[in-house]
Every structure is written in C-alpha cells, then in structure tokens.
Amino acid sequence: MFTSQTSSFQDSIDVEERDADFDNEEIMGYNQKAQQLNCYYSIYFYQSTRSEAADDKMARSHRRTESTTTEDDFSLSLVDTSLPPEAEPELRCYISRRLSKGALLGGMGNIATVELSVPEQAVGCYCCLLEQERSPGQAEGEGSGDYVVCFLGGSEKGLNLYPLEGEELELDKYVQGLQNSLSPELQNLETEIRPYLSRWYEESVMHIYRVVQLVQGNISYLLHAALSHAHVEVIGADERTKADVARFIKAASLQGLVQEDTTASLCKAISEDSHSDLVIDCSTAPPTLTNTVSNRFCDDWNQAFLNAAERCNPFLLRQILENFKLKAIQDMNNLKRFIGQAEMSHYALFRCCLFLQSCGTGDVLLQNARAEHSGLPEACSIIRVLEEFLSEQAQGTVH
Template sequence: MLPSLQESLDGDEKELESSEEGGSAEERRLEPPPSSHYCLYSFRGSRLTQNRGDSDDGRSCGTNAETPSGDDFSLSLVDSNLPSEVEPELRSFIAKRLSKGAFFEGLGNVASVELRIPGYRVGCYYCLFQQEKLLPEIAAVESEHNPSEYVVCFLGGSEKGLELFRLELDKYIQGLKSNMNCEERSLGSDLKSYLNSWYEDVLCPIQRVVLLFQEKLTFLLHAALSYTPVEFKESDEKTKRDINRFLSVASLQGLIHEGTMTSLCMAMTEEQHKSVIIDCSGPQPQFHNAGSNRFCEDWMQAFLHSAEGGNPFLFRQVLENFKLKAIQDTNNLKRFIRQAEMNHYALFKCYLFLKNCGSGDILLKIVKVEHEEMPEAKSVVAVLEEFMREALV
C-alpha cells in the first residue's frame, strides 16, 4: 500500500534533515548555517587524450579515459571561495578519487566530505572537464603554458541533497567549459561570478518558483502533468528560466514512452487550442487558460508546507515524489484497464480509481493515447470517458 501524501512528505523531510545534519547528535550541533563553496583545480598528468577515443560523430568517449594513479598527476588551485585552511583537505580528497580512477570527463560525482574545520560533513559534487577543443597548432603552444583539463568542486548541503541535482550540475559544467578562455592566465570576473553562483543558479529555481506562485502553483503543476504549453507575458529572463526549469523537472518526460509523450502533447494542444499564459506584468503573476485538479491542489499544499524550512533540497524531493505518485497512479490505471478488458467489476474499479485519485482527467488522456492502437483497451477507455462525463453533470 502506498503511503499517504503527508506520510511521504514527512518521511522525506526527516530523511533529508537527518542527511543534512550528518547523523549523530554531535554532528548536528556542529552543523553551520547553509552555505556553499566552490574550488577549481587545474589538472596536469599523464592522461593520454588520444586514448580517450572519439565516436563517429566526433564526440569524446569519456569511458575510455585513462586515469593516472599515484604521482602521475598534480592538482593546482586556480580559484576558490573555500577557507584556505580547509582547501588542502578537499584537494587531498579529490586526489584520492583521481588515483582510484573515479572520474570520467564531463560526468560529475557526488560524495560526502568531512572537513576538519569547522568540523562537519558536507555534500561535494566534483567533475573533471576539458576546455573546448582548440585548433591543433594553438593547442600545441598553449599546452606548454596552460592546462586543458580541470576539476571543479561544488560544496553545499548533503550528499543526498546534491545527488538530486547531479544532472543539472553536469549541464552547469558545460556552461563553464564554453565560458573558459584558454588564453587568459587567470580567471575573469565573469567566470568567478559563474562559479560563485552555482548554488543559486542550479539548486534554487524550484524554491523561487514555489515562493513566487504560492497557491497558484497548482496551475503550474497541472500544466506540467498535462503537457500543456506555457507562454509568458512581460516576464524577465530569470523568472522565465526558473519557471521553465520547474516545468522540465515536474514533467513526466523520460518516465513514460517518448511516443506517448509526443502524442499527448499534440492531443492536449489540439483539444485546448490554447496555451497557459503567465502574465508577469503586475505585482503578482496571473494565470490565464489554466487548469487544476485535486491531485495538483494537494501537492501544492505539500510545497507550501516545505516552504517553512526554506530548504531547496526538500523542494526538489517533494517534486520527485509528485512525479513518482503520478507514475504510480498511471501504472495502476493501466493495470485496471487490462483487467477490465475481461472483467466488468474491474471496469467499475477503474471508474472508482479515476473518481478518487484526484487526477483522473489527466490520467485518462494519458492512457487513451497509449491504447489508441489497442481495440479492446480503447473500448474500455471510451466507456470510462462516458462515466466521467456523466459524473460531472
């Protein structure tokens, strides 16, 4: 039996808080206020980039990388906002990981690092990356003066919390790569700002969206779940970027069949003929052509409950739980439909499930698209649609 929404929320909140606190009572007392740091190291060693291998389309195949061990490499600090007395401990940790071959170019890892001062465990994302490829004649000259490989570390929160954002952090590194200029002998102010802003840019968009919309978040959740297009009116770029990030994370993209998702997007667009409009021209954003249901309203309350703690990791966990529950409900409905093809009582169970789950309007559209080419299931869906229409009268 699935846990209730409140049980799921309370459990995740306690687990994340325990992870943030480091476990023991002594570690919890030493826990400082939330903070974030970064370190950028240049990497020099015997990594043979020609052994890395290229795929047919010219992309580097990181899994063929040769990672040196022992004294075959060196790490030099390029820039950091970490206290100087702590940085050598982090460098030692990264060196040990390098010696074990725990790095692949462009693919980050997350671990928990214990720092001597001030004496607490912190989540650490670390990633090895190369500068954008240079022309051969330029690369030959530059390699003698500047490294072409770097290791970047982002520290903040807990290991469990950072793991929720690992893919977004990988994308953030791609932005760092494209902004690095190998001709510069030191980091420019733009790059320093980029590194220093990682926490706000990667971890906080979901939190900012929740605080911006409050009770109106239900409309955004419904748009994400139903694949309804969203357009903006007089929105600044940062707000638009935050909302698009929220929609991307909240959608079921990648969790259901790609063909189903494409067909569902087309079906929703054809049915509604309208996008959801978010008007940011006034003091408070307004929604037009927006929909909602009980499922989204319940989860909106879960987000507002999380807002009391102001923890970006908890916001992300709630959003992951929102998607998980939507997938579970979709799979349950599919199972009931398969049973209903041979059993009229199962058909009634389908109807009761749709009526009580809070998101029957969306789930029915999802399974309708998926069962379009299956005559028996299609007939069951048609009956369910009729039941739901009668229930609304």
C-alpha cells in the same frame, strides 16, 4: 483490498519516512539554518606530469581506470576558491585521492560527502574533470592542462536530486557552460570565471524555490500543466524567470518516463487547443494566472511545496517534486493495469472506476491512457466508459 494496491497520499509526501529521502536530523538542520545555508566552489588546474607518446595514450587511459596512477603522475594547483583557507587544502587532498584512483572521468561529475573545516563540517561535494581540447597527436601531458571544478553545499543526497535525461546531472550541464571560458592564461578569471562559479547554487539549485515563491498557492496549476503536457507561457517577466518556470515544468512532467509516441500525441492534441495554454502574467504582483486547470491530486500537493519553501530548503523542494512524480507514475501504472483487466472483467472495470474516483487525478490519467491506447479498440471503449463515469461524477458533485 483495493486500498492496499495504492499508496496513500500522506506516504507519498512524507519525505522523512522514505529511504531515498532526507533523514530527520538532516531536515531539522536545514530548518535551523534557513537561508544561511552556505555553498562554496573551487577550481583547480590539473596537469599530468608524465610524458607519453600519442599512440600510448589509449593504453595509459586503460591503466588509469584500473587505479594504477599515483599522485606523482600529476600536479593539482589551486586557481580560485570561496572556501575558508583552512578547508581548501583538505578538499585538494580529497580530489588528489580521487584522481590517483582514476575516479574522475572527463565531463562526468560525481557527488560524495566530504568533511572539511567549514561550519557544516560535512557537505555534499560535486567534482568534475573538465578536459581541454588538444591538437591531433598531442599527448595528455603536453601543452595545456585540464581543470577540476568542485561545488560544495547541502548534502550528497540533495545534490543527487538534480538529474537530467540520460542520468546526466544538471551540474554537469552547468559546468560545461564554463568550458569555452577556460584558458591557460585565465585572464578572465575575475570578469567571467569567478562570477560564473559563484552563481552555481542560484542557477542550478534555487530555480524550483524561486518558482514556488513566485506563484505561491497557485503551484497546483503548474503541476497540472506539467502532468497534462499543457503549454505554459510566461509574460511580463525577465528571461531568468521564464527559464525558471520552464525548468520547473520540465522537472515536474513525466517527459522521458512515458512512451515518446504517447507524449507526441498529447502535445499535438493540446497544441491544437490554444485555450489550454496556462498563462502566467508577471506584470502584476502577485502574478496573474489564466486558463488555470487543476485537480484534487495536484491541489493536495500545494501545501507540501509551500511548507518546504517556508523552510527555505530547495533540496527538500526538489525531493517533494520527485515524490509527486513518483506518485503520478504509480497511479498511471495502476490505471494501465486496471484497463487491461477491465477488458475481461466487469468487476475490474468497477475497481477502475473506484480508483479514478479516489486518486484525484483521473482527468490526467485518462488523457495519457487515451493517447497511449489510441490503436487498441477494446481499450479505447473502456476508456470512453471511464470518461463518462468521471463526467457523471463531476456533474453530481456540482449539483
């Protein structure tokens, strides 16, 4: 009865069996391609050919969302692309259809699968309309136009694995970094714009892969630090590596998924203990990690990350990271339910002990529960009993 309430570890890491994950054929394709996975970009100049008064602007925007705009209402011209010559016109036709239906909103990218004359045939395509600032009273069809930026690579499912808080895509954030570099003259096309667009895959997708390659079998320490809100300091490394580790910790943490006051309490308590900081010294090869803490739950995920890294598949790595977080959330919700039941039942308290013993991440779960229930005396007393139980179990294991 108890085991039926928690999903097995194997189920949580078996990405092939989950509806939200990659299918077998897709994963096999990545295995065969390895590091030869291609990625592309395209940028287009978009300009409305309809002249309108400023006071009609809102009405037209409303009509456009209702798909009343036709292809005759705008022009779309290529600025730069890394696509093969035969594939670019196909992409432009696809974007034109999206624009004619009002399916591209300013600053908000969307992701779909497109079939192009590229080796992959079908690829994930991210498209975003970057609207340029206009002077007050200037209508959309007047003056400078806007830009449509497209990133292509991997799959639609893969690209959708990169959200930020508030469901904003990481690719949205990356595209916005291009905003100030765009101008009608595009004099900086070769010096700024093209290099920036060419780096989208390295900067927005590959960071988790680079971190796993950096720490190798020590990835469990980073996972534990992320779940327990511990500070991670990277020394002896360049800024890119530091940013990669920070983004990995943020992606692996439950930030935004637990109550803000709970997160604040945990961060405050941990910051007062400098010995809890995980330090990654990259001046040595391989890097040296100090103040390392892990648990059985995080250790069990090590091999899943290493296997995906061997496949050179950053999208699979991101899916595994999302599954890791999902399992941690499930365990946290189970513990909260058990604590509520244990206040009224000794049997429920016993089940709670069994759960903490089997889940492998009892230390982190109780740490979060203690912060979340700090104002509830009865729950706090239950948590103290559970902490004593885990401590006795740990001592028994040592002996």
